[in-house]
Amino acid sequence: MESLSASHYGDYEKMSAGTIKDFRDGCRDAIPICLGYLAVSFAFGIESSKIGMSVFQAIMTSLLNVTSAGQFSALDVIARNGSYIELIMLQLIINLRYSLMSTALSQKLDTGLGTLHRLGISYGVTDEIFGVSILKQGNLYPMYSYGLIVTSVFGWVLGTGLGATAGAVMPARIISCLGLAIYGMFIAIIIPDTKTSKAIMYVVISAMTLSTVFTYAPLLKEISSGFRIIIVTIVVAAAAAVIAPVKEESHE
Amino acid sequence: MNNVFSYIIVMALVTYLIRALPLTLIRKEIKSRFIKSFLHYVPYATLAAMTFPAILHATDYVVSSVMGFIVALILALNKKSLLTVAGAACAVAFVVEIFLH
Incomplete structure (x- = not known):
């Protein structure tokens, strides 16, 4: 990714994509998100094991989707062996808000920013990452977004794996209480x-x-x-x- | 029985397209005031509908769920962080359930 030559082309890339410092800033700013995601995705991992998903399936779900509300709602459809149409409609409506956020974020990017970086940032548009990104002063650099995404998704996937693994051995009463985590997060957002x-x-x-x-x-x-x-x-x-x-x- | 992985892939594709299309295609601001307003309210309506009444059965007992719900509401109204609100709701439900046993 990083150009070794000091050509003007390299400088332009550096300007529009940001630097390693932006990446570190992103990682730092995402620590609270990472911790919050750990708790919520832990609950998701437990729920997924309840409907009979394997640890690997749960982890892949979190890694590929990164959407709390969407994933929790999908568990219900998967458990019922529901139709793909219902799943698609459900994800479309529940996650439609991300398109609004993506639209807002597009206004904060350098107009010359390439499609690849835009596709990269798209992967991590969540309520929390959007909230931090949109409040950032000035232009949004992809490197900053990647820092946010790597740190947040790390917490999201790790929590899912722990929850899916621990779900089977955890005391029932603790599992019962963790069911509130996702709703607590929704309430904190709205x-x-x-x-x-x-x-x-x-x-x-x-x-x-x-x-x-x-x-x-x-x-x-x-x-x-x-x-x-x-x-x-x-x-x-x-x-x-x-x-x-x-x-x-x-x-x- | 549908394959779990095909569910995961289908939802991942839909979710990614929702995020990627606006970021790559829309370079201008949306003009329609209705669509802008509709999109503005969508997250609140969706998350509220997902939260209630489902939260009443989030734990094994309605009482502990309701207590957790109330505590989460109070903390959220005081703008506490995501982690605090979610953690406190679980903790309160846990304490309530200890007394139930």
Whole structure:
């Protein structure tokens, strides 16, 4: 990757891709993410072993997907031997937010940045990595992103492996409590913004209410959990977009 | 029985495309105000729908789940970190379940 010649071409590459220092900064900034991911992916590893996935399968899932909500929801589909269409729709809707984040990130990249680096950064667009990247001052250098990604994914994959391995030998009561980890993480992501935005607060409350109705109401409860999430998301987000459209100036 | 690996590959492809297409193709800002607003609210709606009511059965007892949920809400409202919120929710549920036994 690194050009040994000091040609102007090499300098340009260095400018747009960043330096080894950016990589180290990324690694440092991702330490809290790594720790958080360790806890949550540990829970994922346990859940995956519960439905009969092997340690290797669990690790591959985490390494190839790096998406907490998507992976947890997929376990349900896999356990039920659900259809690929349902899995695709579910991932599409649950992870659709990543396309918004990718769009925002694209505005922070050097316009001359090559496609390969763009593809590299794409691998690690998660709620947390996006949060740190978008708050970074100035341009976003791929080397910085790679630092964030390597450190975060290390925690994500390691936790998955530990959870999948330990799931079988851990005391039932501890496993029971770790089931809360993923929801604790979701709450930590969505709840703080409800304090600053009334619209987001109503979105969260409406989505939880509607999801409860779909879970327990006769007839509606027949709908699988995957489609329930898809329907609730589309209805609530579309209603919110009509009732409380975001301000035109969107570079926060 | 579908192969577990084909599920993993299919979801990995979908998820990667979602991330990669905007980063490689979209170089301009999205114009539609509705789509921008819709995308803005999607994460909150999805994660909220995934969290509730599923969180009530996250542990073996509804009581410990509810206590964990409440503690997570309080900590999140005080902008505590991801690790703190997730860890505290698990810890509280663990303590509650000790008393249940």
